[in-house]
Amino acid sequence: MQLRLTRKLISAVLLSSCMVTSTAFAAEPDTGLSSAEQxxxxxxxxxxYLTENDRQALLAHCxxxxxxxxLRAAYQVGQAQRQDLLYQLRQGESGELLLREETRSQQGTDIAVRNQRVPLFGVDPFVRYECPxxxxxxxxxxxxxxxxxxxxxxxHKGSAELAKALSFLIRNLQKG
Structure with a gap:
């Protein structure tokens, strides 16, 4: 249910973004597509997300x-050890992203939490993804x-949208 709602929401955002981009691009042919798109x-x-802050909106969207x-245990049919993988992003120090990874067993009794600091200064903000x-x-x-x-x-669509949002978030966090 939530997946379907988010897909519809993403489609609406992308569609309206494309419409605004095409009209803005037609009005000002000298502007770069990247900055207008962003x-x-x-x-x-x-x-x-009802905020005026770019960073808060990007974090909430991500x-x-x-x-x-x-990746929930329910999707992992036929796997030996099915588990939920849950993530959460937060802003860390200046130019840093905090990533929280929570792993839960299928029964929900075993929980492992791993926190990772991702320094962002001097890195290419483009996030790559693979979907074998x-x-x-x-x-x-x-x-x-x-x-x-x-x-x-x-x-694929969800991965592309997440990679795009993360890329914009990284660019924003690199500003300090």
Whole structure:
């Protein structure tokens, strides 16, 4: 239910963003698509999350996407050790992102929490992801070293939206 609602919400945001981008781009042919796209994207997120702060809107959107596309034990049919993987992002020190990973067993009795600091100064803000056709999950890679950072349920559109939101969040956090 939440997945379907989030997909509809993302589609509405992207559609309105594309419409605004195309009219703004037609009115000012000299502006770069990247900055216009980012501005429209952030405007829509601020409206959606009822805030005036870009960073708060991006963090809220990333965390909502992480909840929606969380790799749950129910998706892992046929796996030996099924578990929930839940993530949460927070702002750390200046130019730093805090990532909380919670792993729960299928019965919910065993819980492991891992916190990771992701330094962002001097890194390429573009977040890469992979969704192997043979697997049940997509992996988003750490922009520092390319190591796996997040594992979510296999959904190309969801992974692309999360990677985009994370990329904009990283750019925002790099400003300090």
């Amino acid at each position: 501005g429209n994207y952030l405007l829509e997120l601020k409206r959606l 965390n909502d996407l992480l909840k929606t596309y969380a 056709s043979s697997g049940i999950s997509c992996v988003l890679h750490n922009p520092n070293d390319g190591s796996p950072m997040l594992t979510i349920v296999r959904d």
